[in-house]
Amino acid sequence: MRASLVLLLLRPTRAGDCIDMNFCNGHGHCEPATDTCDCYEGWGAKTDVALYKLHDCSGRTCPSGPAWADVASDSKTAHAPAECSGKGTCNKATGTCKCVSGFSGDACQRFGCLYDCSGHGQCVSMKKMATMPNALPLSKPATYTGLETTERWDQDRIYGCVCDSSWPVGLGPGQRQEPEWFGPWCSLRHCPSGDDPYTTHVDETNCTGVTAAGGYGVGEKGNLCQVDCANRGKCDTETGECSCWTGSYGHDCTLLSALAR
Structure with a gap:
């Protein structure tokens, strides 16, 4: 019995056993005719x-x-x-992508939202952004969807920030055409808005009929424009506070000093 076992262990491996490839490492089966491995999906299959x-x-x-x-x-x-959508490197040990800066997702298929919108916005896809009336540039909600093989291939791949605001944003009555936080990743802050006290013949905060920045939408009756510091001071976009010019004061610079009257 022992002699038979020794002979079995010493028997040369036949061609087609893929012994030189460690029997396909348990992640494929050997093709005897060619002595090659046919790997399983996720381990180098022909379809991978x-x-x-x-x-x-x-x-x-x-x-x-x-x-x-x-x-x-x-x-x-x-x-x-493409593996990792061409924007990452594959870790062969774990089967996970390491995406380059700005890209995310298991296949690095999403792009956008640097710095997580600075903690002052939502990171949303182009598909969702099209339905949001407060996304810039302002426009009427639309549908942006289709197969990846169409021109709308980017609907769920490109992401952007829709910035937060303590006031309603949009083209409707009582809404402003600018959010409180703004910029590509919502890192800047608007200052208090007000009507310029020196221009009594016009209200700069009235955006009725005014085309929003970007040219896609027009303010309805009662829509508001954002006028930082009433055009009578400098806005610190880091703090969102006004530094009023001489003759004006108040948190929004809408008040005039006695010297300015």
């Missing part, structure tokens, strides 16, 4: 999208998505599938 694959099935592949930038195959076709 990867920058490179380990033919002994010892390394993971990472999630893939439409490439952010690639060579177009014809006049209407681009963004072919």
Whole structure:
């Protein structure tokens, strides 16, 4: 019995056992005719999208998505599938993407919202942003959706900040055309708004019929413009406080001193 066991252990491995590839490392099966590994999905399968694959099935592949930038195959076709969407490196041990700065998601498929909107905004997709009446540039809510193979491929891939505000933002009555926090990542703050006390013939805060910045929407009756410090002071966009010029005072610089009267 012992002699038979020794002979079995010493028997040469036959061609087609993939012994030189460690029997496909338990993550694939051996093709005897070619002595090659047919790896399982996620370990280098033929259907896996990867920058490179380990033919002994010892390394993971990472999630893939439409490439952010690639060579177009014809006049209407681009963004072919790419590992980590072409914006990250794949950790072969864990099968996870390490995305470059500004990109996120398991396949680095999302872009935008640097600094997490500075803690003063919501990070939302273009699809959702189109439905929000307070997203800049102001416009009527719309539908922006479709298949990834259409021109709306970016609907759930590009994200942006919709900044917070202590007052209502929009084109309607009682709403202002600018939010309290603003900037690409909501790091800047508007100051108190007011009507310029020197221009008694016009109300600068009245945005009725005024086209919002960006040119997509017009203020309805009763809509308000944001006029930092009533145009009579300097706005500190870090603190959101006014520094009024000589002759004006108040938190919004709408009051005139006796010398200015």
